[in-house]
Amino acid sequence: MTQPPPKAPDSTRRSERSRRAIYDAALALVAETGYAKTTIEGIAARAGVGKQTIYRWWPSKAAVLLEAYLDLTAQAADVGDDGGGESEIPDTGDLEADLKLVLRATVDELNSPAYDGPTRALAAEGMVNAELGAQFVEKLLEPQLQLYVKRLRSAQETGDVRPGIDPRTALELFTGPLTARWLLRTLPLTHEYADAIVEYALHGIAARR
Amino acid sequence: MTQPPPKAPDSTRRSERSRRAIYDAALALVAETGYAKTTIEGIAARAGVGKQTIYRWWPSKAAVLLEAYLDLTAQAADVGDDGGGESEIPDTGDLEADLKLVLRATVDELNSPAYDGPTRALAAEGMVNAELGAQFVEKLLEPQLQLYVKRLRSAQETGDVRPGIDPRTALELFTGPLTARWLLRTLPLTHEYADAIVEYALHGIAARR
Amino acid sequence: MTQPPPKAPDSTRRSERSRRAIYDAALALVAETGYAKTTIEGIAARAGVGKQTIYRWWPSKAAVLLEAYLDLTAQAADVGDDGGGESEIPDTGDLEADLKLVLRATVDELNSPAYDGPTRALAAEGMVNAELGAQFVEKLLEPQLQLYVKRLRSAQETGDVRPGIDPRTALELFTGPLTARWLLRTLPLTHEYADAIVEYALHGIAARR
Amino acid sequence: MTQPPPKAPDSTRRSERSRRAIYDAALALVAETGYAKTTIEGIAARAGVGKQTIYRWWPSKAAVLLEAYLDLTAQAADVGDDGGGESEIPDTGDLEADLKLVLRATVDELNSPAYDGPTRALAAEGMVNAELGAQFVEKLLEPQLQLYVKRLRSAQETGDVRPGIDPRTALELFTGPLTARWLLRTLPLTHEYADAIVEYALHGIAARR
DNA sequence: AGATAACCGAGACGGTACGTCCCGTCTTTTT
DNA sequence: AAAAAGACGGGACGTACCGTCTCGGTTATCT
Numbered sequence: 001m002t003q004p005p006p007k008a009p010d011s012t013r014r015s016e017r018s019r020r021a022i023y024d025a026a027l028a029l030v031a032e033t034g035y036a037k038t039t040i041e042g043i044a045a046r047a048g049v050g051k052q053t054i055y056r057w058w059p060s061k062a063a064v065l066l067e068a069y070l071d072l073t074a075q076a077a078d079v080g081d082d083g084g085g086e087s088e089i090p091d092t093g094d095l096e097a098d099l100k101l102v103l104r105a106t107v108d109e110l111n112s113p114a115y116d117g118p119t120r121a122l123a124a125e126g127m128v129n130a131e132l133g134a135q136f137v138e139k140l141l142e143p144q145l146q147l148y149v150k151r152l153r154s155a156q157e158t159g160d161v162r163p164g165i166d167p168r169t170a171l172e173l174f175t176g177p178l179t180a181r182w183l184l185r186t187l188p189l190t191h192e193y194a195d196a197i198v199e200y201a202l203h204g205i206a207a208r209r
Numbered sequence: 210m211t212q213p214p215p216k217a218p219d220s221t222r223r224s225e226r227s228r229r230a231i232y233d234a235a236l237a238l239v240a241e242t243g244y245a246k247t248t249i250e251g252i253a254a255r256a257g258v259g260k261q262t263i264y265r266w267w268p269s270k271a272a273v274l275l276e277a278y279l280d281l282t283a284q285a286a287d288v289g290d291d292g293g294g295e296s297e298i299p300d301t302g303d304l305e306a307d308l309k310l311v312l313r314a315t316v317d318e319l320n321s322p323a324y325d326g327p328t329r330a331l332a333a334e335g336m337v338n339a340e341l342g343a344q345f346v347e348k349l350l351e352p353q354l355q356l357y358v359k360r361l362r363s364a365q366e367t368g369d370v371r372p373g374i375d376p377r378t379a380l381e382l383f384t385g386p387l388t389a390r391w392l393l394r395t396l397p398l399t400h401e402y403a404d405a406i407v408e409y410a411l412h413g414i415a416a417r418r
Numbered sequence: 419m420t421q422p423p424p425k426a427p428d429s430t431r432r433s434e435r436s437r438r439a440i441y442d443a444a445l446a447l448v449a450e451t452g453y454a455k456t457t458i459e460g461i462a463a464r465a466g467v468g469k470q471t472i473y474r475w476w477p478s479k480a481a482v483l484l485e486a487y488l489d490l491t492a493q494a495a496d497v498g499d500d501g502g503g504e505s506e507i508p509d510t511g512d513l514e515a516d517l518k519l520v521l522r523a524t525v526d527e528l529n530s531p532a533y534d535g536p537t538r539a540l541a542a543e544g545m546v547n548a549e550l551g552a553q554f555v556e557k558l559l560e561p562q563l564q565l566y567v568k569r570l571r572s573a574q575e576t577g578d579v580r581p582g583i584d585p586r587t588a589l590e591l592f593t594g595p596l597t598a599r600w601l602l603r604t605l606p607l608t609h610e611y612a613d614a615i616v617e618y619a620l621h622g623i624a625a626r627r
Numbered sequence: 628m629t630q631p632p633p634k635a636p637d638s639t640r641r642s643e644r645s646r647r648a649i650y651d652a653a654l655a656l657v658a659e660t661g662y663a664k665t666t667i668e669g670i671a672a673r674a675g676v677g678k679q680t681i682y683r684w685w686p687s688k689a690a691v692l693l694e695a696y697l698d699l700t701a702q703a704a705d706v707g708d709d710g711g712g713e714s715e716i717p718d719t720g721d722l723e724a725d726l727k728l729v730l731r732a733t734v735d736e737l738n739s740p741a742y743d744g745p746t747r748a749l750a751a752e753g754m755v756n757a758e759l760g761a762q763f764v765e766k767l768l769e770p771q772l773q774l775y776v777k778r779l780r781s782a783q784e785t786g787d788v789r790p791g792i793d794p795r796t797a798l799e800l801f802t803g804p805l806t807a808r809w810l811l812r813t814l815p816l817t818h819e820y821a822d823a824i825v826e827y828a829l830h831g832i833a834a835r836r
Numbered sequence: 837a838g839a840t841a842a843c844c845g846a847g848a849c850g851g852t853a854c855g856t857c858c859c860g861t862c863t864t865t866t867t
Numbered sequence: 868a869a870a871a872a873g874a875c876g877g878g879a880c881g882t883a884c885c886g887t888c889t890c891g892g893t894t895a896t897c898t
Contacts, residue, residue, distance in 0.1 A: 013848060013890070036337065041879060050850045055881065120336055127333040127392050128245065137395050145395070168396075169405045177385030183336050183392055186346050186354070187377075196378045201410060222869055250858060259871040264860065431843055431895075454755065459884055468845045473886065538754055545751040545810050546663065555813050563813070586814075587823045595803030601754050601810060604764050604772070605795075614796045622831020640864070640874055668853060677876045682855065 009056050021047035022054060023068040027118075030065060035121030040064070062125040062132050069118060070139055089151040095160045096202055098151065103174060103194035110182045110189055123183065145171055173201035218265050230256035231263060232277040236327070239274060244330030249273075271334040271341045278327060279348055298360040304369045305411055307360065308383060312403035315384075319391045319398055332392065354380055382410035427474050439465035440472060441486040445536070448483060453539030458482075480543040480550045487536060488557055507569040513578045514620055516569065521592060521612035528600045528607055541601065563589055591619040636683050648674035649681060650695040654745075657692060662748030667691070689752040689759050696745060697766055716778040722787045723829055725778065726801060730821035733802075737809045737816055750810065772798055800828040 025046035029038040040061050044051045058064045090098045109115050126133030148171035155161040161170075177197050181189050234255035238247040249270055253260045267273045299307045318324050335342030357380035364370040370379070386406050390398055443464035447456040458479055462469045476482045508516045527533050544551030566589035573579040579588070595615050599607050652673035656665040667688050671678045685691045717725045736742050753760030775798035782788040788797070804824050808816050 010847070013846095015849070018849075039879060040881090044850090048850075050848095050852095051881080052851090052883090053849065056848075123393070124333040124336040127329055127336070127394075130394065133394055137393055141393065141395065165409065166405065169402065170409055172386035172389065173382055173406070173409055176387070176389040177381035179389040179393070180381065180385040184332070184346055184350065184388070185336075185339065185342055186350065193378065196375065197382070200374065200379055200382055203412065219868070224870065227870075248858060249860090253871090257871080259869095259873080260860085261862090261872090262870060265869085428842065433844070433894095436844075457884060458886090462845095466845080468843095468847080469886080470846090470888090471844060474843080541811070542751040542754040545747055545754070545812075548812070551812055555811055559811065559813065583827065584823065587820065588827055590804035590807065591800055591824070591828055594805070594807040595799035597811070598799065598803040598806040602750070602764055602768065602806070603754075603757065603760050604768065611796065614793065615800070618792065618797055619800055619828060620831060622829060637873070640872090642875070645875075666853060667855085671876095675876080677874095677878090678855080679857090679877090680875065683874080 014057070015053075018047070018049050018053050019057075021049055022064065023071050025049075026064050026068045027072060030118050030121070031114075035065070035118065035125075038065075060129070060132070062122065062129060063135075065118065066122055066132060066135055066139075069122065073140075087147075089147050091151060091154055093158070095151075095155045096198060099174060099198045099202065100195050103178065103198055104191045106175075106178060107189045107191060107194045110178070120183075145175065148174065170201075174198065223266070224262070227256070227258050227262050228266075230258055231273065232280050234258075235273050235277045236281065239327050239330065244274070244327070244334070247274075269338070269341070271331065271338055272344075274327070275331055275341060275344055275348075278331060282349070296356075298356050300360060300363055302367070304360075304364045305407060308407045308411070309404050312383060312387065312407060313400045315387060316398045316400060316403050319387070329392070354384065357383065379410075383407065432475070433471075436465070436467050436471050437475070439467055440482065441489050443467075444482050444486045445490065448536050448539065449532075453483070453536065453543070456483075478547070478550070480540065480547055481553075483536070484540055484550060484553055484557075487540060491558075505565075507565050509569060509572055511576070513569075513573045514616060517592060517616045517620065518613050521596065521616055522609045524593075524596060525607045525609060525612045528596070538601070563593065566592065592616060641684070642680070645674070645676050645680050646684075648676055649691065650698050652676075653691050653695045654699060657745050657748070662692070662745065662752075665692075687756070687759070689749065689756060690762075692745070693749055693759060693762055693766075696749065700767075714774075716774050718778060718781055720785070722778075722782045723825060726825045726829065727822050730801060730805065730825055731818045733805060734816045734818060734821050737805070747810075772802065775801065801825065 022043060025043045026038065029042055029046060038061065040054055041051060043049075043061075043064065044054055054064060058067070089102050092098055122132075122136055126136040145168075149167045152161055152165070152167035152170055156163055156165065156167070161167075174197060178189065178194065181187060181193070187193075231252060234252045235247065238251055238255060247270065249263055250260060252258075252270075252273065253263055263273065267276070298311050301307055331341075331345055335345040354377075358376045361370055361374070361376035361379055365372055365374065365376070370376075383406060387398065387403065390396060390402070396402075440461060443461045444456065447460055447464060456479065458472055459469060461467075461479075461482065462472055472482065476485070507520050510516055540550075540554055544554040563586075567585045570579055570583070570585035570588055574581055574583065574585070579585075592615060596607065596612065599605060599611070605611075649670060652670045653665070656669055656673060665688065667681055668678060670676075670688075670691065671681055681691060685694070716729050719725055749759075749763055753763040772795075776794045779788055779792070779794035779797055783790055783792065783794070788794075801824060805816065805821065808814060808820070814820075
């Protein structure tokens, strides 16, 4: 019933060389001129590639950039063991300290221009473009969130967190406020803010002493 | 030393008729075709207005839309006393119940397509365009958040919330997770989720009993 | 000193099947969509043939079409004895009548859409592309003109045409006006016109002194 | 019943400056690189003009060039009294000599590269594009042919041409062969050929009975 | 019989130009 | 002086083809 898809290209014959060049050009242009001023035409020219080669493999500028970004983090992860925070939330036994450490690091990352620029642009695009947003969440965001799930579960086993609490929901008490402040720029993101969030939220889910 | 300002137009002679038409056209077009496909040219044509009339009074498409949107909510607020939740958070004495009520209402609002479309577009634009974002926050968001501040302060007075808690920070435990889920579409926004957030967060900031 | 020729393909191994398919596809596409909209890519697709197979054997779209057209007329000539007027100009002894007959037939042919379309396109291309034009003239046009030469020579033998006349030049008095009218569409091509041309040219337009 | 035409632009507000620049750029590019390699994009760039300004006023590259060419001849005609042969066919009383003079001049013109290039391209395009062809004939060709009509009529009055002859048809005995040879390049265009055509056509090729 | 070339289909590739859309500025005319 | 109207120079869009270039997969000789 669905109309025939418009001739999917043969991905086995895809030029790896071009893909790499496109990733590099896209990331460079976004870094230099910002997301909004980066154009597909510009990426193609910089990469020494025909425009059609981009249109053949990606549906939009945002998709190109998401993939380039993903590739970048994947590469980073390959080199060292921890590329972009994929690693772990520390588990020293002191849940509050562990969370503060992580949230402070997150605050620093969100405040660093190198991260903020492209990520913000991608996130904004994903907010409007549902398909892209889903990819953004699935590939970039959710893996990070799962680290919280793991740490909170561990805390439940040690009795630091009440058993009834759903970790996937609870984690948003910590990440939600930071994410919202970052995206909407309501107020500055500081270490003090991160600490406060941890303190306030942790009391909520912690076992009664 | 500053270069001469680019001929500020005389706002006393501004055509009210045109402004109204532009607001209407802008909102209609965003509703019909989405923010991205709405163009200044389109707005002008639809409003029966010269393009220059738009460029004279607004710096960008986003600014037009923000103002149109603000105007819309102001109108709504004028008619009934409560237009878009500008009113108050109820204060029945039961803080948990009051917050659940409000958050559930917020969930419903965020889930309604009529609200979601234009607001999401504006928010996304504001995320990338700092000036617009500031306006968005100042005019639309912060007033809403201040309602929480008021309610939490009241709860502190009744002893439902510990005195040391900063209400402006604490409120984000409630709104942050919802906002983040809405913008990033990580998981569906439900009443159950709203309830859980209130329960988890409230324990954190509540007085020890 | 001449650079090595670009690897001439081995024509003994050429696929007859492909050639036929290309001819057919090319003629069909020109008939359906016109010469300008016919593309090599389209011919290849329609013929179920790789593009390279066309580029290997022909230098240009026009060359493909000229050959296809030549093949078509050759086929036609094979079937009946007279395919496209290759035969003869009648020689009844009445030169004027014979020429009128032929020119009227030519008018009809030029007026028929089936002939006009592709021939006009090829002629127009040949006008700009000298090499193709030469082929067009040599293979298609000149053989036809030689029929006039033969008939006019015969007329000289019978004394119907003055001995000093050069037949190759004289024939253009008849064909030139028709060709020019057809190509430039200055005025409609009619039997009356053909008759008038024959009469004027044959008897001269000057008053007898 | 006809669908509304796609918004005709307001020609009173047309930029004369742009039009001139486009004419100049178009003619220069055709002279330098030939018609086929001349692109609308190239004309726009060379003229310092937006592409849309060309598309707004002309339907095709050929139309631009026809107009540029027309403008050129009109300018030439304005300066001297005779710009492009618009003048007259001489009338010395010797019809044969007068025609030979004119046809020899035509041969020279057709043989000159400066004329041949653009005219051939326009003619070829007009052969395929009927609307353009009609303009080409009406604006450029027919005015020239009418000069022959005038001269032949004069010859009829002096008795040099039989009264029954239709001048509009008869003129094609002279121009048709030249035009056909020029367009199709069947054989070279020489003064001898021009003379022969005049002689044959004027006196008839048939033997006097 | 097996090797080894060439042709062949398919179609990805770097490019160029297309014709369209919209940008933000400028100019003309009307109110 | 603001406003409706819209032409303008410019830039990017997404598409269509160009002619070249690999890819396997048949043939079709030539060892």
